[in-house]
Each structure stands twice: as structure tokens, then as C-alpha cells.
Amino acid sequence: xNALLSMIKANLKMTTRNRQAIFWNLAFPAIFILIFGTxxxxxxxxxxxxxxxxxxxxxxxxxxxxxRGSDAFSVHTDGTSDAELKQLEDGDRDIVLVxxxxxxxxxxxxxxxxxxxxxxxxxxxxxxxxxxxxxxxxQGENPVTVSETPVTSNEITFIDFFVPGILAMAxxxxxxxxxxxxxxIYRERGILRRIKVxxxxxxSFVLARVLTQLVVAxxxxxxxxxxxxxxxxxxxxxxxxxxxxxxxVGALAxxxxxxxxxxxxxxxxxxxxxANLVTFPMLFLSxxxxxxxxxxxxLQPITKVLPLRFLVDALREPMTRGKGLSDIWMDLVALLxxxxxxxxxxxxxxxxxxxxx
Amino acid sequence: MTERSATxxxxxxxxxxxxxxxxxxxxxxxxxAAVDCIDLTVMTGEIFxxxxxxxxxxxxxxxxxxxxxxxxxGTIRVAGVDAVNESDRVRQMIGxxxxxxxxxxxxxxxxxxxxxxxxxxxxxxxxxIDELLGRVGLQEKRKSRVDELSGGQRQRLSITLALVNQxxxxxxxxxxxxxxxxxxxxxxxTILNVRASGTTVVLTTHxxxxxxxLCDRVAVMDRGKVIACDTPTALVRRLGEQATxxxxxxxxxxxxxxxxxxxxxxxxxxxxxxLELRTTDVQATLVALLxxxxxxxxxxxxxxxxxxxxxxxxxxxxGRAYEQQTEKPENGESAGSGGRRRRRSAG
Numbered sequence: 001x002n003a004l005l006s007m008i009k010a011n012l013k014m015t016t017r018n019r020q021a022i023f024w025n026l027a028f029p030a031i032f033i034l035i036f037g038t039x040x041x042x043x044x045x046x047x048x049x050x051x052x053x054x055x056x057x058x059x060x061x062x063x064x065x066x067x068r069g070s071d072a073f074s075v076h077t078d079g080t081s082d083a084e085l086k087q088l089e090d091g092d093r094d095i096v097l098v099x100x101x102x103x104x105x106x107x108x109x110x111x112x113x114x115x116x117x118x119x120x121x122x123x124x125x126x127x128x129x130x131x132x133x134x135x136x137x138x139q140g141e142n143p144v145t146v147s148e149t150p151v152t153s154n155e156i157t158f159i160d161f162f163v164p165g166i167l168a169m170a171x172x173x174x175x176x177x178x179x180x181x182x183x184x185i186y187r188e189r190g191i192l193r194r195i196k197v198x199x200x201x202x203x204s205f206v207l208a209r210v211l212t213q214l215v216v217a218x219x220x221x222x223x224x225x226x227x228x229x230x231x232x233x234x235x236x237x238x239x240x241x242x243x244x245x246x247x248x249v250g251a252l253a254x255x256x257x258x259x260x261x262x263x264x265x266x267x268x269x270x271x272x273x274x275a276n277l278v279t280f281p282m283l284f285l286s287x288x289x290x291x292x293x294x295x296x297x298x299l300q301p302i303t304k305v306l307p308l309r310f311l312v313d314a315l316r317e318p319m320t321r322g323k324g325l326s327d328i329w330m331d332l333v334a335l336l337x338x339x340x341x342x343x344x345x346x347x348x349x350x351x352x353x354x355x356x357x
Numbered sequence: 358m359t360e361r362s363a364t365x366x367x368x369x370x371x372x373x374x375x376x377x378x379x380x381x382x383x384x385x386x387x388x389x390a391a392v393d394c395i396d397l398t399v400m401t402g403e404i405f406x407x408x409x410x411x412x413x414x415x416x417x418x419x420x421x422x423x424x425x426x427x428x429x430x431g432t433i434r435v436a437g438v439d440a441v442n443e444s445d446r447v448r449q450m451i452g453x454x455x456x457x458x459x460x461x462x463x464x465x466x467x468x469x470x471x472x473x474x475x476x477x478x479x480x481x482x483x484x485x486i487d488e489l490l491g492r493v494g495l496q497e498k499r500k501s502r503v504d505e506l507s508g509g510q511r512q513r514l515s516i517t518l519a520l521v522n523q524x525x526x527x528x529x530x531x532x533x534x535x536x537x538x539x540x541x542x543x544x545x546x547t548i549l550n551v552r553a554s555g556t557t558v559v560l561t562t563h564x565x566x567x568x569x570x571l572c573d574r575v576a577v578m579d580r581g582k583v584i585a586c587d588t589p590t591a592l593v594r595r596l597g598e599q600a601t602x603x604x605x606x607x608x609x610x611x612x613x614x615x616x617x618x619x620x621x622x623x624x625x626x627x628x629x630x631x632l633e634l635r636t637t638d639v640q641a642t643l644v645a646l647l648x649x650x651x652x653x654x655x656x657x658x659x660x661x662x663x664x665x666x667x668x669x670x671x672x673x674x675x676g677r678a679y680e681q682q683t684e685k686p687e688n689g690e691s692a693g694s695g696g697r698r699r700r701r702s703a704g
Contacts, residue, residue, distance in 0.1 A: 002478060003475055003476050003477075003478060006471070006472055006474075006476060006481075007472070007475070007476065009472075009475075010461070010464060010468065010471075010472040010475075013463065013464060013468065014461060014462070014463035015463075017463040018463055189458040189459055190455050190456055190458055190459035191459050191460075191461065193425065193455055193459065194453070194455050194459040194460075195476075196424075197423045197424070197425065197448060197451075197453040197455075198448060198473070198477060199445055199448045199449050199476070199477060199478075200476040200477075353425075
């Protein structure tokens with residue numbers, strides 16, 4: 001066990017010093033996020049779209065008038081309560097205010113404030129601004145009761161859509177390109193032989209590499225998501241442990257592909273070529289950059305068997321919509337199947353020595 | 358041989374026990390026997406050299422001792438342990454130095470030692486690292502990575518890693534190939550120090566001078582067989598005090614046909630601008646050669662007569678063996694062509 005830990009420790013040191021690997025695994029996907037995030041992000045407009053419905057009251061009219069008079073709000077009053085809430089769900093409203101009846105005993109009507117909980121920091125700003133308006137409209141006469149109700153909107157910001165895709169891409173590259181070239185280099189340079197003459201089993205050597213790769217995968221996720229969160233306000237919904245599980249299963253699937261390639265690639269150049277051959281088409285057909293459901297019909301069946309597609313979906317659903325295991329289990333199974341197939345090919349073809357026999 | 362006694366300190370201690378015993382070892386690839394029934398014994402505490410051209414089978418034989426390949430027949434025992442069936446136990450006891458590309462790029466010297474110590478489950482702490490690096494004079498290179506080291510330093514680091522587990526036997530694969538003469542001499546001293554610490558050394562080499570200087574005994578391999586195994590001095594003596602005469606001239610042509618007829622000449626080559634004679638009597642041959650050249654009006658320059666070395670042993674052993682075998686012509690070669698200056702086999 002200690003020998004395995006020694007190997008993992010050495011692997012991690014080497015990974016952090018390998019500048020090429022750091023570029024491909026972190027800088028490259030990070031640049032994607034920065035560029036696309038900046039170019040395609042919705043404007044962080046300070047205009048809040050507010051729907052106002054409910055029973056008529058002094059409070060309601062004052063609030064409506066105040067908001068109408070401000071550039072910060074676009075007010076919609078002609079819809080029904082249901083219609084407005086639907087708009088909120090569709091992401092066309094930031095806030096919906098439902099005013100109750102004026103109580104018979106006097107005082108302010110109850111106000112229900114519906115907000116889009118997936119809007120992140122925008123929602124909080126909207127809520128506090130609207131609260132201010134309500135308070136000033138009530139003019140301190142009688143306290144206004146505002147109950148806040150979150151609503152999940154289907155609206156996904158560009159960043160929400162994009163980051164899981166880029167994370168999947170990063171995991172794929174690290175696994176396929178990273179592992180395929182690594183093992184071919186180890187074989188070519190005689191490092192596998194060098195390990196083979198020690199009591200340390202080659203299977204443990206491979207295991208150490210796999211475990212190191214998983215640590216790297218989680219680190220990639222944390223760094224990229226953290227960066228997106230900090231700069232673009234990405235919100236991660238869904239269960240963190242589920243997402244972690246997806247990351248690990250996805251990383252395993254792709255490193256098995258990398259491993260398989262290293263089995264029959266003769267040298268580093270051909271390993272890199274095969275790796276690119278595998279990763280590039282997947283990159284554009286798996287929904288990383290645009291919703292693949294809008295691709296032509298004849299393309300659809302192909303996209304449905306791509307491992308990257310499974311990972312993108314399995315990451316996107318929990319991260320953007322908070323979906324759970326029951327929604328993505330098929331993707332996970334598909335990824336595990338990829339892992340099994342990849343490992344079978346790898347074991348079948350892998351040569352520990354670059355010389356024959 | 359004066360060079361040897363100058364570099365080796367005190368006569369090493371051998372306790373007379375064999376540490377590697379090989380009997381009837383065979384390894385075939387298809388119809389060729391890469392290792393063709395070899396019996397060999399390496400004694401504890403000696404530096405044992407293995408010489409031979411590429412394809413002689415020395416690497417294959419070493420791989421079988423190290424547990425990288427399985428023999429088709431025969432036994433190998435290392436310190437009494439069956440190397441074929443208990444190769445894991447053997448691996449714990451041996452150290453192997455392969456080519457220096459087999460080192461991880463992104464680790465420095467002390468981290469490499471720490472890693473390999475961990476793989477063997479032995480002490481890899483700072484004190485041990487200092488001790489190991491000190492033994493090969495690499496203390497200042499503790500934090501250096503492989504690409505920051507010179508060729509000689511990399512070889513020394515490689516050897517150090519092979520010693521991490523305090524092995525009983527260490528296997529060095531052509532340790533000074535590609536090094537400049539100064540680095541080569543430094544490494545020889547390192548290897549002698551390894552023996553002095555009680556570790557048996559088995560090394561393969563192309564360099565005859567190296568075998569002369571370092572090895573207590575040498576096995577000469579050719580085509581999967583050990584064709585001679587003795588101390589370097591004894592091997593040279595077997596040649597019967599042969600010497601080699603070389604000379605250059607503007608055109609050897611006129612006398613080339615008569616070279617083999619000169620007194621005491623064993624083999625001769627004379628073509629173009631160079632001649633080489635092997636003789637059992639330097640003086641007789643030299644006198645006759647000078648007379649011959651004089652009469653033909655040929656001016657000889659760079660005249661050189663030297664005693665036989667291991668290189669001559671090797672050439673004569675393999676050349677003679679090649680001559681003596683009756684073999685079917687392969688690839689257009691004719692059988693039994695003697696007096697060939699160099700044998701180069703593929704791969």
C-alpha cells in the first residue's frame with residue numbers, strides 16, 4: 001500500500017510540473033470559458049422585468065406607479081396570476097408580485113413575491129430592490145408582509161449551459177490525450193521496463209496513474225467551476241456528490257479510451273494522432289458548444305453513441321437543473337460501459353515492451 | 358595489466374560462493390535460439406563482464422535473470438533463489454540500471470530516490486538520499502532534474518537508483534556508452550566503489566578497454582552461446598601472444614597479395630590505403646614487411662605494432678568460430694569466409 005502511495009505522490013508531483021499538461025487540462029478549457037463567456041453572455045442588464053397581479057389596492061397602484069416611473073423596471077400588469085407565473089418560469093420575468101386583498105380590518109394587503117431561484121445574484125438584487133419599492137410605497141404606515149417564494153425557471157444562462165460542456169471536454173482531453181501519450185512515452189523510454197524490474201507490479205503502476213488522473217479530474221472541475229462562478233456568476237445546482245460521481249465515472253471512461261490507444265499506438269506521434277482523431281469529432285457533436293438537439297436528424301443517432309455526449313448530459317442536467325441520479329443513470333451506465341470496453345481493448349493490446357516478443 | 362592495478366584499490370574480497378548460477382539456459386524466437394544452452398556462474402563480489410555483438414543474446418539472457426522473460430529451458434538461481442519461478446523474490450534482491458531515458462522527467466534526483474525506495478519498501482529518507490548521492494558524487498544535484506544533468510551524471514544517478522534497495526547483485530547495461538573519456542573514467546571508479554561495498558556487479562559492454570579495466574572475469578558471447586569465459590588476462594594469453602601491426606600507404610595494391618605470406622602472419626588485410634596484420638612474432642613479420650615495402654617502392658606511414666588486447670581476443674574468437682562452423686549460406690553470405698575484419702550483425 002505504501003508503494004502505491006509513493007507512486008501516486010510522485011505522479012502528482014510530476015503532473016503539477018508538466019507545463020504542457022497544465023496547458024491542455026486547465027488553461028485551454030479556461031480560455032474557452034473566458035472567451036465564450038465574455039462574448040456570448042447575456043448583458044447583465046439592470047432592468048428587472050416585473051409582473052404585477054392581484055387585487056387592487058393603494059399599495060399595488062403606488063408600487064406599480066413607482067416602478068413604471070423607474071428605468072430599472074419594466075412592468076407588466078395585464079396578465080393573470082397564472083400567466084405571469086408561467087412567464088416567470090420561462091425566464092421572462094425576474095419578479096412576480098401577487099397582491100392580496102386589503103384586509104377588512106385595515107392595513108396592508110399581503111404581498112407574495114415570486115422570484116427565479118436559478119437567476120443567482122440577479123434574483124437577490126431584484127428582491128431587495130423590489131422590497132425597497134414596496135416599503136417606500138407603504139410609506140411606513142403599516143408594515144407590509146412580503147412572503148418570498150422561489151420558482152425554478154427553465155431559463156439557463158449561457159454560462160450555465162457552457163461550463164458543464166467545457167468541463168466534460170477538459171475531462172475528455174485529460175483522459176484520452178493525457179493517458180495515451182503518457183503510456184506510450186513510458187514504454188518508448190523504457191520506464192515500464194524499469195518499473196518491471198522492481199518488485200512493484202505493473203498493475204499497481206497503472207492503478208497509481210488512474211488514481212492520479214481521478215485526482216486531477218476533480219481538481220480540474222473545482223478550478224474551472226470556481227473560476228466560472230467567480231467571474232461569470234455560474235450557479236451549480238444539484239447534488240455536489242452526484243456531480244462528483246459523474247466526474248469520476250466520466251474520467252474513468254475517457255482514461256480507458258486513452259489507455260486503449262496507448263495499447264496499439266507505436267509511438268508518441270501516432271498516439272497523439274489517434275487521440276485527436278477520437279476527441280475532435282466528439283467535441284463538436286456532443287453538445288459542448290451548442291445544443292445538439294438542433295442538429296440535423298441524420299446526425300442524431302451518431303451523437304447518441306458518443307461518450308462525450310453522455311458526459312455532457314450527465315454533467316449538465318445536475319449542474320444546471322439540479323436533476324438527480326434517476327435522470328442521468330443511463331448516461332452513467334453508458335460511461336461505465338465505455339470504461340469496460342476501453343479497458344478490454346487496452347488489456348488485449350497493451351505491450352509493456354516496445355521490442356517484439 | 359598496469360591500468361587495472363592503478364584503478365582498483367585493494368584486491369576485492371570474494372568469498373568463493375556463486376551468486377548467480379545459470380544452467381542449460383535456452384530461449385528461442387521462432388526457429389532461432391537467441392540464447393542457446395548457456396552455463397554460467399557469477400561469483401559473489403566480482404565484477405563480471407559480458408561481451409558480445411548485438412544479437413549475441415546477452416540482453417536476452419540478462420532479461421531472463423531479471424525476470425522480464427521466461428526461458429524455454431534451463432535454470433537460473435540468484436543467491437539460491439529460483440529466478441524463473443520466484444522472480445519477485447529475486448527482484449527484491451537485485452538492482453538494475455537500464456538506459457538513462459528510463460527516468461521520470463519531472464522529478465529531481467532526491468525525489469527519484471525517494472520514489473524507488475518507496476517501490477522497494479526501503480528507507481528513502483533524507484539521510485539515505487544524502488548517503489546514496491554522496492557515494493556517486495551527486496550531492497549538489499539533489500534538486501536537479503534529469504534534463505539538467507550531464508550524460509555522466511545521469512548514468513551515476515541511474516546506478517544510484519539501482520542501489521537503492523542495497524541489492525546483492527546489480528546489473529549494468531552498457532553503463533558508459535555515449536560518455537566522453539573523462540566521464541567514463543569517473544564512472545569506472547564509481548563501479549569499482551560499488552564492488553568495494555560488497556555488491557556483485559554484472560555488466561554488459563561494447564568497450565574492450567572497459568572490460569579490461571573493470572572486470573574480474575569476462576564471458577564472451579556470440580550467437581546465443583558463451584564462447585569463452587575467463588579473466589581478461591587469461592583470455593588474451595590464449596591468443597598466443599599475438600600482436601597487431603597496422604600501417605598506411607598511398608596504395609597498398611602492389612603488395613596486398615603477398616601480405617598473408619609474410620612470416621608468422623595469422624591474418625592479414627590490405628586494401629586501398631591501409632593494411633593490418635596479426636602475427637605471433639612481431640619482429641619477424643615487421644622486418645619482412647619493411648623489406649617487402651622497400652622493394653616495391655612503397656612508403657609506409659603510421660606504422661604501429663601493438664600487443665593484443667581483449668578486442669583482438671573477441672575478433673579472433675568470433676572470427677574463428679564463424680570460420681569453423683559449417684553453415685548454410687544465409688542471405689547471400691558464403692560460409693566460412695575467414696579473415697574478416699569486423700563482424701556486424703543486425704539488431
